[in-house]
Amino acid sequence: MLPAPVGGPVPERHVGAEAALSGGLTSLLGAAGLALGLSVIFGDPRHLRIGWLLPLVGVSFDLDPLGGVFVAATGAVSVAVGVYSVGYAKRGRWARLPMVTLPLFVAGLLLVPAAGSVTTFLLSWELMAATSLVLVLSEHRRDAVRSAGAFYAVMTQLGFVAILLALVILAAAGGGDTFATIAAHAPGLTSGTRTTVFLLTLVGFGSKAGLLPLHAWLPKAHPEAPSPVSALMSAAMVNMGIYGIIRIDLQLLGPGPHWWGLTLMIFGALSAVFGVLQASVATDLKQLLAYSTTENMGLVTLALGAAALLSSSGAPAVAAIAMTAALLHLLSHAAFKSLGFLAAGSVLSATGLRDLDKLGGLARRMPATTVLFGIAALGASGLPLGAGFASEWLLFQSLIHSPHDSNTVLALAMPLSVGAVALTTGLGIAAMVKAFGVGFLARPRTAAAGAAREAPASMLAGMSLAAAACTVFAVAPVLLGPTLRHVLGELPTLGGSAEGPALGTILRLPGVAGSISPGLLAAALVIAILLAVGIARWSTRHRPPATETALWACGADALGPRMQYTATSFAEPLQRVFDDILRPDTDVEITHFAESQYLVEKVTYRTRLDDPVEQRFYTPVVRAVRMWAQLVRRAHNGSIHLYLTYGALWMLIVLLVAK
């Protein structure tokens, strides 16, 4: 459904002008972030301290190349989203609140990686979390949005509590508020402190990055948010979870023990496989993309874990490859996922539909959006010519080139990871073929899909920007070589001291034999396809003129659109193969004629797919919390006298403890 204007339609409102202002501001902020990020990556680090802004500690920003690459990526996504949202907000008649909040959200996203102290980091993090919550709730008149918003609010705040605790412990043990002071004191930290901080940040940042089992908010909140916001959340906000893991766990506290890397790899692999499995059976286009975000963040975490593990196993050169894979995949994911969500938003605003089972035939009605979504889907499937190919190749190379010594952990972890990543890639292809093939090709399955109109120019322009970024990742990752080299230099404990992979026209790996060239491969493929077209033209002279004819309908009447395969039926074999993990809730009801048992009057088939992790882990927790709340409620009987007694008792306890 199109977002309903909050507070009723105001006749004299100039939605177009307001949308242009909000989108323009978002793009400007993004462009500034991109410029700043790049200037830090290729120039000197920047510091900014505003003492008066916050009592006691002040606000301090400290941007180095590692933060710079996240600022630049966020900025680039925001530029595309800003341009896109001009048309989207106007078409959807956005209320003023989301229009004002959108640039604020971008500001929060840009401040997080720039923060130079614990307090500033936490404040920026809360700005990001709170503004994103407001944006998720923009269409709060729908039940699904409200429930997703409540889920998101609880989980993001619980994650924040974990991060807060971790950083407070770190600041207390590290002897200061700024990251620089903590870094200086980090070698003196006890292993107990390190472990506590690692586990707490893994929970906090992992839930932001959508890692299993704390991913449950992601496939609820990302699809229910307005599409430009979904793009920002999936392409920029989840990155902040990864940033936190790199900055706190791998840079400040690193190098950690073996099991840190292993833990990251396990959670990464589980998230990747689970996310892609859910994506391959999802029928909601935006939910599919959201699960794919969990998948890709899982791959990035797996690569980070591999880098940490390899580095602590004495293979810095291979660790550098894994680290490059993680960063490159993070960036290319930002490009193709923002494009994917923007294109899905353009479908949503044109048809009011997200359900793939009701879409179809958009290729004829919205050709530009179809091509753009195709670019995003190709990128997400990790195939050659797609944006995700180079980074997945690097990840595979780092996994297969781990040292062959008698290290049993490596000998087991690496093959299993290759299997997990390969299964993820295979299922990812299936998910993206489904999204593109069922959603955009064939014939419209409903009247709404058949009446779709192409998106307005500003939306197409925003998507084209993201598509251009995808093309760079697909054929010319060489352009990102210098950036990644500078960032890698910041991370000496993760193989940064070793020479990273050379991202030339031909990607070469240092120390190990292996090379690939996405650009040349694309060129060669185009030539080969032209050759094949030429071969098919052989003996054209003998052919009768080309013609058009109806589809084969097995001799019956014309085929109806309901006879097509839907997304559900397309994914049915996969659902059946992974029955034990997905646990679909299927219900078949057969009604017979009263006259005879052998004649069927009606068959009802219902199938429902819920997130099994959510079903099994969240439901008991929610139930326990609810029971506890019931107990606590008994103490609240409404009597003022009783409340005054509670207050006095509590005060006494505090005084006794503080004495």
Next chain:
Amino acid sequence: MSALGGAAAALQVVGVLAGAPLVVGGMRQVRARLEGRTGGGIAQPWRDLRKQLRKQQITPRGTTVVFALAPAVVAGSTLLIAAIVPLIALGSPLDSVADLFGVVGLLFLGTVALTLAGLDTGTAFGGMGSSREITIAALVEPTILLAVFALSVPGHSANLAAIVTGTTHNPGQVLTPGSLLAFVALIIVIIAETGRLPVDNPTTHLELTMIHEAMILEYAGPKLALVEWASAMRLTVLLALVANLFLPWGIAGADPSLLTIVLGVAAITIKVVVLASLLAAGEVFIAKLRLFRVPELLAGSFLLALLAVTASYVLAASN
């Protein structure tokens, strides 16, 4: 890389183009003879192709450019694989452009193009074939990549020339457990990817069992010719690649002479003929598996590949 190296790569492409229909024809002939039939002769696929290429170009109503372009993408990606992999000589100019992972990616690009074409028709058959094909492809991918991993462990590289050179220099590693397990896993993968028995029956047109044929049901004339040509080429290239990965003898070096190229052509022809005949002879004795038994077969091959990697790791460590 010399001029002759480039010529050898071009020769590979031409050889696969010309030889692929003959390989399929040969396999059908072997089956026919073993089943007591006369068979259409080895050149029958070529005659079919010529006939189809002269037919009228027919576009089903409502299909988009995806449907029109998919055959060329499948054929093109297969031709590119033929140019990259070491079939006749090692020194392909494209060797540094794509390693074994790249080759697998190209293979899947072709599969994806055809599945999208199947969906594009908007018929029940097209969707059914696509759905089944992509399910099998998704389950095949882990096995392929693990087998690639197992093969790349001894030579420390996934580049094809490096793997083949490693085997020629150290023939003993063909008989290691890791290598043998990877060989079996790859053969199962090739059977699944090229739609041979027991995963798919290339001669069936029964809707309950069709996979590949259902997907391409709407193709006719020249486009059908291209699709069938491409699937024959995929089979040929994959058989030749597996033959050379495990038994590289006879292949010309990175700097080939005219004589070694001739020898290389003869060697790869013999290898492919033997492997294809064995495969065809094996198909006589088995029936197609039920669709939902296929994942079990693929899970088995995945386990074999996993064992292969672990074995080669442990053995490499103990050496």
